Amino acid sequence: MSNHEADPFVGRDTPIPVVSITRPDDPPSSASAIPTPSDKQTGKHHLSAGKLRGKLESLGHGFDRPESSSRVSDRLFTMLLQQVLPSQDYDSDPHTQSQPTKDRRSRQYVERPGFSLPVMSSNFRRFNARIGVAFIFQNRLIRLFTWRQPTQTLSFLSVYTFICLDPNLLVVLPLAACLFFIMVPAFLARHPPPPAYLPTDLYPLSGPPLAAARTIKPAPELSKDFFRNMRDLQNCMEDFSRVHDALIAFISPLTNFSNDALSSLLFVLLLFTGTLLFITSHLLPWRAIFLTIGWITTCAGHPYIQDVLSTPSTSTLLSEKESESRSFLLGLSKADIELETSPEIREVEIFELQHRALHDEHGEYESYLFSPSPYAPLSPARIAGDRPKGTAFFEDVQSPRGWRWSDKKWTLDLLSREWVEERCVTGVEVEMEGERWVTDLHYADVQDESPRKWGKRKEGEGHKVFVNVTSSRQGEWRRRRWVRGVERVPMINEE
Known part of the structure; x- marks a missing residue:
């Protein structure tokens, strides 16, 4: 067993996605007969198997040869990106250079390579083949804070409590994580424990390693794990967009001075609070504050509490409280903040x-x-x-x-x-x-x-x-x- 190469580490807890392509003469199934919203809006049709094969064969470079899959995927990604991405490099646009505001992403501020479709396609494939570890970590965090296994969540809360009570233990946390989550799994992969159905005296407990060292390799292109990464990346972009839009919808009306009185009141409150904390921050019990916040946040993810929060009565109560808070701030701003209304x-x-x-x-x-x-x-x-x-x-x-x-x-x-x-x-x-x-x-x-x-x-x-x-x-x-x-x-x- 030691002579064989190690397989890529592609552990996932989610099912494998299935991609199907229908032929023109096939009857529509229940899944394929349902049009998607994007199809209704854009008026586009599904690509049949014959048209897809003809498109790939037109890309050349030996479609039937197995060694040409990377070239076919490269051309396919480039073709898709050309349809949605502009070919103009906006860093060299003279209109953007004359703007008074400084663009922190411009190459005039930081020297970075310009936009290129081939480079974009290559970098996306390399990034997508290596991002699986981050999504595994994300899935484990979701399972941890949603109480899928209560023992793991309670263990996390115990460790968090010890760190809040004694912040000096925070320097031990990275070392302990490296030992228990990297070194121990790697040792067990190199020296696997005896199977349960074999007696211990027949299984060698000493001697050379019985398996090859497990290494994390990029997912092969057009493999099942490659498409899993694309699916998770798609969902991650949607989650980020929703969180971004929610934060902008909540913070922007309060801070962008669209309502001068309300934003001025908030500015005064933040200035006063910041000044007060600058003077009295050393008197606050920060250990108890972080301990309470951590426990409340973690317990809020419990299924029972989520069911309570998702009830119509609770949602209505939260909406009413939010409206009352905004009304209170608006009334306070109109009563105490006076702004010059005459134009300059x-x-x-x-x-x-x-x-x-x-x-x-x-x-x-x-x-x-x-x-x-x-x-x-x-x-x-x-x-x-x-x-x-x-x-x-x-x-x-x-x-x-x-x-x-x-x-x-x-x-x-x-x-x-x-x-x-x-x-x-x-x-x-x-x-x-x-x-x-x-x-x-x-x-x-x-x-x-x-x-x-x-x-x-x-x-x-x-x-x-x-x-x-x-x-x-x-x-x-x-x-x-x-x-x-x-x-x-x-x-x-x-x-």
Whole structure:
């Protein structure tokens, strides 16, 4: 027996699933004649045996050869995934990169391989072949907390009680679990006990091992245990979805500030409780608290208690208590929490720019556009030689996203000197009255022969000396500031 290889460890307590494929000419049985909800909704039909075989034969690579089963399964999984999964890699989408919120799953945050259908198919098959141990552990936990064998559940409660009374024993728990659940079963598999129908003196109790060491191997593809893992994975995903939806339905209305007063009250209560526990946590009897919670949770899974909780009267009572608790919180929030209901008001600005040619000193300024920046002489855009950006008409100026206009029209800012000084704008001329234009100044070198600059006579009286001085005149750009009030748009809950 020691020369034989060990079989894979595939212990299960559940029945083996049966997969059947009907032929087109077979009469519908009682099981196959019942349409599923998905068939009714999507209008799809069952795949007959002839069509399934033709589809698999079209995949090639020797369908009749036994060594090609992995290739056939690989192609089959890839074909199925191509029907339900997109081929686009959303990590490289420029629209998602420009979002202000950081995506913790993006490859910009953590470097991970991109999505690929062949890799997805291969990883799914490898994962499904190795996940059986986790489902065995899950089934044992279900049997433990549903009191299938009361002695095991009471033994668990005894161990849990010892750990709660003496938390130092918690470091012994992993070692004891390794001994009793890994080492002892492995030794018994290597050295099996004598059968009950053989006398002990005829069975060797010493000497070399009588069996090969048992190892945990991945389940072979397309085997019974492989399909069991797929079934358990399917049920696990459904359980997770139900728990996730139930938690979201219970927690989200309380914490997402859809009801500002209720969420604000809950925030105050959590803040007060957290502060109180921060000060008094060392005074609480945590051993007794965890012991009580563990016993109540475990006893709640007893079949008798489950039958009591599942009665209509108990369900109605729990629903009424939940409604009363929510009503109490809503009443308390409306009585003690006062929130500002008027929308937030801000002021936005726009600059009206006018332009004329630099060489046309006596020309008229013409309207150019309305820009969010004043396009000052020393602005980066002006220095770089870029043209101003904006819109040509007042009507095209839109309010910021999430805001709406609170004033009917734009108002000219009469305090032009203040916004010029706030922005430290230089090289401009400010109108204190009138239309409040802020005009660029153009500086140029000219020759001045005024009498004030005459020098001394060298050869004759009245000899003039020309001196280069700097004069200024209005430049090619001028602007003025307009303001208008906006208010934040309130969000309406669509429920």
